[in-house]
Amino acid sequence: MSEEKKGRLVGIGTGPGDPELMTLKAVRVLAEADVVAHFAKRGNASHARRTAERYFRPDAIELPLLYPVTTEIEKDHADYREAIEGFYTEAARAVAAHLEAGRTVAALSEGDPLFYGSYMHLHVRLADRYLTEVVPGVTAMSGCWSSAGVPIVQGDDILTVLPGTLGEAELSRRLADTEAAVIMKIGRNLPKIRRALTAANRLDRAFYVERGTMEGAWAVKLADKADDLAPYFAVVLVPGWENRP
Amino acid sequence: MSEEKKGRLVGIGTGPGDPELMTLKAVRVLAEADVVAHFAKRGNASHARRTAERYFRPDAIELPLLYPVTTEIEKDHADYREAIEGFYTEAARAVAAHLEAGRTVAALSEGDPLFYGSYMHLHVRLADRYLTEVVPGVTAMSGCWSSAGVPIVQGDDILTVLPGTLGEAELSRRLADTEAAVIMKIGRNLPKIRRALTAANRLDRAFYVERGTMEGAWAVKLADKADDLAPYFAVVLVPGWENRP
Numbered sequence A, B: 001m002s003e004e005k006k007g008r009l010v011g012i013g014t015g016p017g018d019p020e021l022m023t024l025k026a027v028r029v030l031a032e033a034d035v036v037a038h039f040a041k042r043g044n045a046s047h048a049r050r051t052a053e054r055y056f057r058p059d060a061i062e063l064p065l066l067y068p069v070t071t072e073i074e075k076d077h078a079d080y081r082e083a084i085e086g087f088y089t090e091a092a093r094a095v096a097a098h099l100e101a102g103r104t105v106a107a108l109s110e111g112d113p114l115f116y117g118s119y120m121h122l123h124v125r126l127a128d129r130y131l132t133e134v135v136p137g138v139t140a141m142s143g144c145w146s147s148a149g150v151p152i153v154q155g156d157d158i159l160t161v162l163p164g165t166l167g168e169a170e171l172s173r174r175l176a177d178t179e180a181a182v183i184m185k186i187g188r189n190l191p192k193i194r195r196a197l198t199a200a201n202r203l204d205r206a207f208y209v210e211r212g213t214m215e216g217a218w219a220v221k222l223a224d225k226a227d228d229l230a231p232y233f234a235v236v237l238v239p240g241w242e243n244r245p
Helices: A024-032 A047-055 A078-100 A119-126 A140-148 A168-175 A187-199 B024-032 B047-055 B078-100 B119-126 B140-148 B168-176 B187-199
Strands: A008-013 A035-041 A061-067 A104-109 A131-135 A159-163 A180-184 A207-210 A218-221 A235-238 B008-013 B035-041 B061-067 B104-109 B131-135 B159-163 B180-184 B207-210 B218-221 B235-238
Touching: A008 A024, A008 A078, A008 A119, A024 A047, A024 A104, A024 A131, A024 B024, A035 A047, A035 A078, A047 A104, A061 A078, A078 A104, A078 A119, A104 A119, A119 A131, A131 B140, A140 A180, A140 A207, A140 A218, A140 A235, A140 B131, A159 A168, A168 A180, A168 A187, A187 A235, B008 B024, B008 B078, B008 B119, B024 B047, B024 B104, B024 B131, B035 B047, B035 B078, B047 B104, B061 B078, B078 B104, B078 B119, B104 B119, B119 B131, B140 B180, B140 B207, B140 B218, B140 B235, B159 B168, B168 B180, B168 B187, B187 B235
Parallel strands: A008 A104, A008 A131, A035 A061, A035 A104, A159 A180, B008 B104, B008 B131, B035 B061, B035 B104, B159 B180
Antiparallel strands: A159 B159, A180 A235, A207 A218, A207 A235, B180 B235, B207 B218, B207 B235
């Protein structure tokens, strides 16, 4: 089949959770998409799908891509890597079958597709053979600092985005060496993050934000949060702009 | 006048430049806005206004907020600080007059309002007295890595956002100490950025992106860019995800 008759793959960022925070372009592309692919943990609903579902064509073919493993095996373990690589290869093959049939495939990612999004695993496997396009989205972190009303960076501020999985000393070193920070992957890492912020002398500036722009969103100064219970997808914000005029 | 009769201030992110990359919510709020405020350098058109203009109400009152100084005075100089503070105070007063009259004021920011956006100068001056809301937008950097098709971060990658105005040694140190980086404020800083990337052994991974999602957008490996001509709003991307499966 000639290149021209093949389909098109579009990575779509569905934004931070509020369906109204999707872009006009994302909605327009969904109205054109024959197939909608979405990643999820086996047994869980896709967050991105829930956000975007109202914009699917009624006749759209859904292609759920279900992770075979997530937290059951350690990430550094060879078995994890093998399982996850096999999964991405299969996912790319399933998408490619629709592209070969000339269909437009929209692949959803929460937030922004190329910013920690699953879509990029399809992109790197298919972009050399098929027409691809990426529709950027509002990131979860933008949703969080906007719903909390916390200006995060201004002027020449440096921003560092850190996973809460880093070791305590490493977190602390990096928090002391940046004007602003966003810490993701919170969950059971929260007590460690608190200690690292304290060591970096930044705890009093930190905010804890849960559920971003979704229903039940809330934000609090981390120093005022009495417990260490936190979902994995909460974020901690350390705003810069200390010399605010 | 009672609190209830006062107007509402909404900071709106207009995204990276393509009007179709505005959110549904931004467009809906503009359809409700009595007043649209936008910042620009005196003598220049507002980029955010150009992106969002088609969504203004035909009867919307426009409130241009024109910076009195930008690059004419050194930023660290007391005169600059005094001029800019006076300007923000006046801008907030002009917006407040509309809020006191019960109007809904939409204040535009390119990209995302609380991420290096001018809107935050209004927010910190008015949020304690008036109803405020922030509608996040797609950042310019998301627009750049999406149009270039460059996956920027994955998994536990650390991302550092750096101004190109930093000194060469400092840039180099930070580029060597992060998985991924975005360098903004390029312009005449490009030769220095190139040297810092070389010293950090990251030049071969760097991309240069101009005009993000706008007309005339283009991206190239920085090592393949023959000259050092660059607009101030170009960006340099150093993708992480080095252990890509």
